Amino acid sequence: MTQPQQHPIAPAGTFPGFSGPDAPRDEDLYKCVHCGFCLNACPTYLETGLEMESPRGRIALMKGVAEGRLAMTESVVGHWDLCLQCRACEVACPSGVPYGRLMEATRAQVEQEFKRPLRERIGRSIGYKQVLTSPVRLRWIGRAAKLYRKSGAQTLARKSGLLGLLPGDQEYLDESLPPLSDEFFVADGQVITAEGRPRAKVAMLAGCVMTLTHAPALEAAVRVLSRNGVEVHLTADQGCCGALNAHAGELESARMMARQNIDSFLSIDPDAVIVASAGCGSTMKEYSELFHDDETYLEKAERVSSLTKDIHEFLVELGLQAPTGALDYTVTYQDACHLINAQRISSAPRQVLDAIPGLKRVEMPEAGVCCGSAGTYSITQKEMSQRLGNRKASNIASTGAQIVATGNPGCALQMASALKRVGSESRVRYVVELLDEAYSKETSR
Numbered sequence: 403m404t405q406p407q408q409h410p411i412a413p414a415g416t417f418p419g420f421s422g423p424d425a426p427r428d429e430d431l432y433k434c435v436h437c438g439f440c441l442n443a444c445p446t447y448l449e450t451g452l453e454m455e456s457p458r459g460r461i462a463l464m465k466g467v468a469e470g471r472l473a474m475t476e477s478v479v480g481h482w483d484l485c486l487q488c489r490a491c492e493v494a495c496p497s498g499v500p501y502g503r504l505m506e507a508t509r510a511q512v513e514q515e516f517k518r519p520l521r522e523r524i525g526r527s528i529g530y531k532q533v534l535t536s537p538v539r540l541r542w543i544g545r546a547a548k549l550y551r552k553s554g555a556q557t558l559a560r561k562s563g564l565l566g567l568l569p570g571d572q573e574y575l576d577e578s579l580p581p582l583s584d585e586f587f588v589a590d591g592q593v594i595t596a597e598g599r600p601r602a603k604v605a606m607l608a609g610c611v612m613t614l615t616h617a618p619a620l621e622a623a624v625r626v627l628s629r630n631g632v633e634v635h636l637t638a639d640q641g642c643c644g645a646l647n648a649h650a651g652e653l654e655s656a657r658m659m660a661r662q663n664i665d666s667f668l669s670i671d672p673d674a675v676i677v678a679s680a681g682c683g684s685t686m687k688e689y690s691e692l693f694h695d696d697e698t699y700l701e702k703a704e705r706v707s708s709l710t711k712d713i714h715e716f717l718v719e720l721g722l723q724a725p726t727g728a729l730d731y732t733v734t735y736q737d738a739c740h741l742i743n744a745q746r747i748s749s750a751p752r753q754v755l756d757a758i759p760g761l762k763r764v765e766m767p768e769a770g771v772c773c774g775s776a777g778t779y780s781i782t783q784k785e786m787s788q789r790l791g792n793r794k795a796s797n798i799a800s801t802g803a804q805i806v807a808t809g810n811p812g813c814a815l816q817m818a819s820a821l822k823r824v825g826s827e828s829r830v831r832y833v834v835e836l837l838d839e840a841y842s843k844e845t846s847r
């Protein structure tokens with residue numbers, strides 16, 4: 403983790419500062435009045451107590467670099483890298499500082515100006531530009547990972563000590579390999595008809611990581627929509643939404659992926675575009691931001707942003723058909739940051755859970771504090787990610803709930819591994835999986 407550092411301040415204009423069309427905007431930067439109301443909402447500040455690991459500190463560094471008083475050094479970039487982009491600070495800020503937009507633009511500047519170590523640059527280039535941009539390549543990686551596990555190669559690599567001999571923290575990367583679904587979820591043009599009277603026609607995002615790690619949850623989402631009278635189109639030419647790239651400052655590849663999805667979804671003229679992953683939904687609702695400078699795509703991007711709905715939000719707005727099948731579970735709900743902070747959705751998933759007969763819902767302490775997943779953060783910022791994961795696992799365990807429900811794949815993976823680490827038996831499920839299970843128990847079906 404980064405240590406507190408003094409940042410030498412030079413006269414304005416000494417260093418080159420930010421540049422180009424994606425630079426943080428002055429009107430966003432200078433909205434911050436240094437009041438500090440955001441500090442206690444910030445997970446990295448809560449964990450460290452350090453100003454430079456707070457939103458206010460990070461904005462001060464942005465201003466210093468923007469004015470050419472600070473160089474973009476490893477230490478400065480380290481403070482920005484430790485930010486989870488959870489956007490809890492945005493909700494707490496009385497001045498309306500659009501912190502998510504500022505940090506995305508700042509990260510784009512970092513990728514433009516700052517030379518990361520070679521290994522990191524290679525990893526980023528493969529991950530963001532080769533793998534995430536292609537659902538086919540992503541599935542090949544998934545299949546290779548399954549083979550690595552099932553063939554015994556993983557056991558051999560661990561037992562032989564080979565991982566420890568390779569450069570970098572290969573043991574941690576190996577441990578971080580997520581569990582993979584038996585069958586991956588593939589969107590290849592399927593149309594799932596509505597049960598009963600059709601109420602809406604939607605396009606649904608399949609996504610990237612979730613198709614490999616939580617395929618059953620996506621299948622449950624499709625069944626739940628159909629059960630609620632919704633015709634679901636899984637358009638074949640869609641792909642990853644670009645959220646991971648946008649958050650990492652890889653804006654050009656994020657735009658490329660967004661364009662593909664925009665064209666794919668609009669091709670069926672849907673009533674809504676449904677997203678079952680909080681992080682993807684938040685990025686798609688902000689596609690218009692991504693194309694603020696692009697005359698060709700801005701209008702279409704605005705249309706997709708306005709059509710995008712988180713699945714819980716959509717079901718509640720449509721009028722959820724409450725299940726009659728009962729579930730005898732005690733469940734606590736974890737607010738994914740990109741639902742509660744970025745999309746300001748906290749009540750809809752709870753309403754869905756509360757509609758399930760027999761289910762007892764209990765609140766956990768700090769339900770809205772980031773679990774430390776944050777896209778690729780759990781790999782790039784291992785220590786802070788695990789600290790926040792443990793904090794979340796303790797909060798879940800304190801409720802005594804058998805199940806923690808979520809609406810985001812990153813949170814699901816992070817909480818599952820944190821719960822295992824602390825020895826808890828609570829299981830992680832998606833809200834839509836629980837709803838689907840309740841429907842499956844209806845006797846009159």
Ligand code: SF4
Pocket residue numbers: 443444445446447455456457460484485486487488489490491492501
């Ligand atoms: S986005 Fe989250 S981690 Fe980053 S500064 Fe804001 S509250 Fe802190």
Ligand code: SF4
Pocket residue numbers: 433434435436437438439440441457458461491494495496497498499
């Ligand atoms: S609450 Fe808003 S205005 Fe106050 S320090 Fe934080 S970001 Fe700046």
